[in-house]
Amino acid sequence: MIGTIQDITERKLSQVALQKSEEKYSILFKDSPDAYLIITDGVFTDCNRATEVMLRGDRMQIIGNPPDVISPEFQPDGRKSSDSAAEKIAWAFKNGKNTFEWIHRRFDGSDLYVEVSIAPMIFQGNPTLFTTWRDITERKQAEKKLKESQQLFHELFNTSPDAIVLIDPHHPEVSWPIVDCNEAACRMNGFSREEMIGKSIDLLNLTEGSPDERMAYLNKLRQKAVIQTESLHHHKDGHVFPVEISTSVITVEGREMVLGIDRDITERKQAEAELVKSEERYRSFISQVSEGVYRFESDEPMDISLPVEEQVDFIYDHMFIAECNQAFREMYGIADEK
Known part of the structure; x- marks a missing residue:
């Protein structure tokens, strides 16, 4: 009987290392809260559980499809999803990485807004793209609502029959400058918009307000939300006329502003x-x-x-x-x- 002995220490170590590597892959890829996908030859060849959850489907509906198949026909920029996806994949292979926003279409028909990051790598001997999705649907919906709210504000601001002025109470150099005003404010006071923007609200008042008076008024506005009063304005041509003023504090792009709505009550x-x-x-x-x-x-x-x-x-x-x-x-x- 002839026997041979072979040292397989290295092979066993390699098998242990491979097992550990697969365990790390399972933790990092399969169990990640972010969606991870592998793209090979332009189609998805692997994905994790987070991807299925985001798309509200299973991997069999995902694997084998190119990105544009699970996307609406057009992206928000007006380009076809198929053309845009091919361009972004090519750009990633050429430049090493590409990050962008994208809309996918869930399997229940709803839209999924994601931030996509793709990077080329060699996987199982083939050039592939490692893809990460981060769900930004809530953020995009909040941005949409904010944009709609801002558009509505500007429409009301510009079409209001009452004079509206937006004042910055925290300007370091000018005391309560007018940062915006509508056409009605220009018409009522006799000034052009260019003549009003950047000027202190004292341009319209009979007397100038002191810093202490302004601060006290601002604190009062913060407490009461809205203050209504009657006052007198100086018209550009010199005549004085009575106005009814409604003042409130609002936040514009993270900045505290004073909104004044004035009505000519001469009649x-x-x-x-x-x-x-x-x-x-x-x-x-x-x-x-x-x-x-x-x-x-x-x-x-x-x-x-x-x-x-x-x-x-x-x-x-x-x-x-x-x-x-x-x-x-x-x-x-x-x-x-x-």
């Missing part, structure tokens, strides 16, 4: 002044006439469909003299109008 003030004059004329008239003049009021509405007798009873029960002149008081011997 309302004129109408109020005319009403006061009318009341003065009325009171002057009734105080001078020799006949007794009085005005009835009721503590509740009267149903005019009631019979006359009931209406009379109602008058006695619910109506009272709200106002009378001196002649009426003298006629009935009333010492005090009250």
Whole structure:
């Protein structure tokens, strides 16, 4: 009997190293929370569990397909997914790495926004691309909502019939400069947009605000959210006119801003002044006439469909003299109008 002995230490060590390598591969590739895929000859040849979860399908639906098959026909930039994918793969092989944003189409029909990173490597003797997806769907949806909100704000800002000014309360050099304004603000105050932007809000005010006054007002705005008041503005042509001002604090691109909405109330003030004059004329008239003049009021509405007798009873029960002149008081011997 002839026997041979062969040292297989190196082979065993290689097998152990291979097993450890496969275990590391399983941990890093298969169990990663990010989607990992292998692209060979333009198609997916392997993927991990995270990929299946992201696409809401199984690996059999993924393996063997090129990236554009599980993508919408067009990407957000308007290019066809097939053309764009081929270009990005070629760029990665040429330059060593490529990172970009992409939309894939899940197997339930919904869109999946991912940040893709692809890098070339040799795998099992073949040139391949190691691909990483990071789900950015929530971020893209938040960005979309923010963009829509900003567009709505700008539409309301530009089309509002009221004057709107956006003020920076933290500018290091100019006291509360106007950083934006709408056409209504320019029209109401007589200035062009170029004449208003960058200027202190004191351009419109009758008196300049001190730093302490401005800080106190800003703190008050933070507490109350909205402050409504009436003030006077200086028009470019020199005349002064009354305005109703609604002021609030808003955040624009991470910066605290003061939003002022102004309304010209000249006509309302004129109408109020005319009403006061009318009341003065009325009171002057009734105080001078020799006949007794009085005005009835009721503590509740009267149903005019009631019979006359009931209406009379109602008058006695619910109506009272709200106002009378001196002649009426003298006629009935009333010492005090009250």
